[in-house]
Amino acid sequence: DTEVTQTPKHLVMGMTNKKSLKCEQHMGHRAMYWYKQKAKKPPELMFVYSYEKLSINESVPSRFSPECPNSSLLNLHLHALQPEDSALYLCASSQDGPVGATNEKLFFGSGTQLSVL
């Protein structure tokens, strides 16, 4: 199983709503990532978790709250979003091997297309 599964595939929410995006992998990977991608732009890194601990936060606004409840799951909790937060949200995972590992490729899910009204 080399899949990263993201749910839901599409989400429409109002600015006062609270919603969550979910990501799951069963490859035994210990690093998980959230990226945000606006239309016709490259993906931008938001958060990195390593061994279930937040290791990188790219100065993301607090209305985005990541959570890694276990090594297979990654959530992104959304609250009080703005219309400009509408984007494709991508989850990825990688092995997170030791220093010197030669095969640290990322596996991406298909994303959640989020629209904030």
Next chain:
Amino acid sequence: DAKTTQPPSMDCAEGRAANLPCNHSTISGNEYVYWYRQIHSQGPQYIIHGLKNNETNEMASLIITEDRKSSTLILPHATLRDTAVYYCIVRVNFGNEKLTFGTGTRLTIIP
């Protein structure tokens, strides 16, 4: 601060080899060259990576110049399904080091 430079777009005839260039003149000794692609409405997909030797897998070949300042991704027999945005990325190759995307090359395969 982009570490790589790629042409914004390229066309290639179906069945021909697609050669996608990438400049990474400031690459460090411990940074690998990675290539990913993103087909419309999908997440990015890993293609290949290398340090200094040329690499080949079932998807593509990667040619890295001796000074490591540039590389070329080669899709040997392009098909319509290879139409995508191709990203060249330099990255240290351990742990949870961030993968930072540049603007990429939009490759269109022409029937």
